[in-house]
Amino acid sequence: QVQLVESGGGLVQAGGSLRLSCAASGRTFNFNTYAMAWFRQAPGKEREFVAAIRWNIGYTYYADSLKGRFAISRDNAKNTVYLQMNSLKPEDTAVYYCAADPRGILFGDSREYGYWGQGTQVTVSS
Numbered sequence: 001q002v003q004l005v006e007s008g009g010g011l012v013q014a015g016g017s018l019r020l021s022c023a024a025s026g027r028t029f030n031f032n033t034y035a036m037a038w039f040r041q042a043p044g045k046e047r048e049f050v051a052a053i054r055w056n057i058g059y060t061y062y063a064d065s066l067k068g069r070f071a072i073s074r075d076n077a078k079n080t081v082y083l084q085m086n087s088l089k090p091e092d093t094a095v096y097y098c099a100a101d102p103r104g105i106l107f108g109d110s111r112e113y114g115y116w117g118q119g120t121q122v123t124v125s126s
Contacts, residue, residue: 002026002115004098009120012088016124020083022098022117029079032056035101036081038072039110040094040122047097049108053081061106088124095119 008020022036037052051072052061060072071084081098099113107113 002029002100004100004115004117006096006098006117006120009096009122011123011125014089014124014126016088017084017086018088018122020085020096020098020120020122022081022083024079024081024098024100029100030102033102033104035104035106036072036074037099037101037107037113038081038083038096039099039113040092040096041119042091042094045094047110048094049110050096051083052106052108054104054106056104059106061108063108085122088122090124090126093122093124095121 003025005023012018034055035052038050039047040050041047049063053072053074069087074081097119098117100115101113
């Protein structure tokens with residue numbers, strides 16, 4: 001069983017920054033093999049891929065539209081994945097979810113991820 005807990009969401013003005021965290025734990029969680037990802041879902045829209053990272057080697061993969069503003073990273077010692085979000089826009093408003101996959105492949109399809117956190121709300125005001 002794998003547990004993912006997101007934090008760091010909140011209300012920010014357009015142009016501001018936020019850093020989201022996802023703390024991972026679990027008896028079967030092998031940090032050396034997992035891929036971790038961030039998705040987001042705005043009201044009335046489908047869940048959208050944001051970024052993914054291979055836990056052990058740090059290889060990253062981004063949604064083209066967000067590359068350059070968002071950055072995913074991890075701290076192996078803390079079992080935590082981060083999403084640094086800069087130059088935020090009102091259209092970035094969404095619930096942001098952390099996801100994990102044991103195969104270590106950086107998928108952009110939410111259906112490939114078997115473990116999910118509860119989500120954290122990010123609201124960007126204009």
